[in-house]
Amino acid sequence: MSIKTTLKTYRNQFVKTLVRSQLRNKNFTIISNNCWGGEVYREFGLPYQTPFVGLFLFAPCYIQLLQNPRTYLEQTLRFITCSKYQPANEARKQGIWDLYPIGLLGDAIEIHFMHYASETEAREKWIRRSQRINWNNQDRIFFKFCDRELCTNQLLIEFDQLKYAHKVCFTSQPHPTLRSAVWIEECKQDESVVDGGELYRIGKKYFDVIDWLNGGSGQIKLTRSASCPPTF
Numbered sequence: 001m002s003i004k005t006t007l008k009t010y011r012n013q014f015v016k017t018l019v020r021s022q023l024r025n026k027n028f029t030i031i032s033n034n035c036w037g038g039e040v041y042r043e044f045g046l047p048y049q050t051p052f053v054g055l056f057l058f059a060p061c062y063i064q065l066l067q068n069p070r071t072y073l074e075q076t077l078r079f080i081t082c083s084k085y086q087p088a089n090e091a092r093k094q095g096i097w098d099l100y101p102i103g104l105l106g107d108a109i110e111i112h113f114m115h116y117a118s119e120t121e122a123r124e125k126w127i128r129r130s131q132r133i134n135w136n137n138q139d140r141i142f143f144k145f146c147d148r149e150l151c152t153n154q155l156l157i158e159f160d161q162l163k164y165a166h167k168v169c170f171t172s173q174p175h176p177t178l179r180s181a182v183w184i185e186e187c188k189q190d191e192s193v194v195d196g197g198e199l200y201r202i203g204k205k206y207f208d209v210i211d212w213l214n215g216g217s218g219q220i221k222l223t224r225s226a227s228c229p230p231t232f
Contacts, residue, residue, distance in 0.1 A: 019043070019044075019210070020043075020044050020045060022210050023044055023210050023213060023214065024214050025140070025213050025214050025215070026044070026046055027049070027134075027140060028049065028140045028141070028142055028213055029049045029050045029132070029133045029134070029140060029141045029142065030050050030052065030142045030143075030144060031050060031052055031066070031069060031141065031142070031143050031144070032050075032052045032143075032144040032145075032196070033052075033056060033057045033059065033062040033144070033145055033146065033148075033149070034055075034056040034057075034146070034148070034149075034196040034199070035053065035054060035055070035056070035115070035195070035196025035197060036144055036146070036170075036196040036197075036199050036200050036203075037050055037052050037053065037144060037196075038052070038053035038054060038196065039196060039197050039200035039201075040200070040209060040213075041053075043200075047132075048129050048132070049129070049132040049133065049134075050129060050132070050133065051073070051125070051126045051127075051129040051130045051133075053125075053129065054113065054114065054115035054116060054125075055111055055112055055113045055114055055115065055116070055122075056112050056114055056149060056196075057109070057110065057111060057112065057149070058085050058088070058110065058112075058149040058150050059145075059147075059148070059149050059150050059151035059152070059155050060150060060155065061108070061109045061110050062145065062149075063145075063155050063158050063159060064108060064109060065105070065109045066143065066159070066162055066164075070135050072105045072106060072109050073105070073130050073133070074130075075105045075106050077103045077104070077105060077111070077122075077123055077126055077127070078103070078104050079101055079102060079103055079104065079119045079122075079123075080102050080103075080104050080110075081102070082102075083102055083110060083112070084110065085110070085150065087150070088102075088112065097114065098114070100112065100113050100114045100115070100116060101113040101116055101118065101119045101122045103119075103122060103123075103126070111126070113126075138164075138165070139165060139166075139215075141164070141166070142166040142167070142168075142212070142213065143159075143162070143164050143166065143167040143168075144167070144168055144169075144170075145159045145167070145168070145169040145170070145180075146169065146170040146171070146187075146199065147169070147170070147171045147172055147173075156169060156171065156175060156178060156181070157178065159180065160178040160179060160180045160181070166212065167180045168180055168182055168207065168212065168218060169181050169182065170182050170183075170184050170187070170199060170203055170206075170207070171183050171184065171187075172184065172187040172188055182203070182206050182207045182218075182219070183206070184199070184202060184203055184206055185206075186202050187199070187202075205220075206220055207219070207220060208220055
């Protein structure tokens with residue numbers, strides 16, 4: 001290993017240690033509509049205290065789940081072969097997406113286990129990680145949303161109106177009337193599944209995750225370029 005490579009390795013390790021030391025709250029649950037939350041735990045080297053890792057939910061299901069998350073998460077997870085969302089069925093049929101397991105909570109909430117190889121793996125990790133949520137400490141539960149997977153302006157409004165102390169919604173367009181919205185300029189709204197890892201990386205420019213998890217707003221004040229679309 002060259003001296004340059006060694007120095008770079010030490011520098012990266014120092015930066016990682018410094019970043020992790022700034023996080024005071026190390027006991028939290030992130031409920032997220034895609035893999036974004038899992039990236040948080042990985043960056044800080046913490047065990048997953050949430051089952052929302054390696055999966056995604058279509059926006060209508062996610063907002064419905066958030067109306068009463070504990071009730072839904074305590075229901076038995078079963079599996080189905082066909083989604084009620086046609087974009088998912090078409091993508092799976094055409095081979096764009098793998099034939100990953102699709103879970104169902106109650107008769108309504110679909111969980112798309114995109115990064116799981118089998119129903120057995122999905123069920124085992126879902127149950128184990130769900131049991132780590134401390135429902136008795138609401139101040140340690142954080143909610144994240146983004147405007148993908150059949151999201152509408154009405155669903156964004158419904159998320160913004162939820163009575164949760166810690167919530168954030170990443171959007172591809174400015175929404176100045178929504179207090180929880182954080183506009184990510186690099187994002188473009190479409191019907192494809194957003195990579196939660198990529199959203200996490202580019203989102204650092206616009207949102208301070210450490211401040212958010214430590215009890216702050218996470219909001220970062222930015223000067224938008226003149227080329228940015230107008231707010232509405």
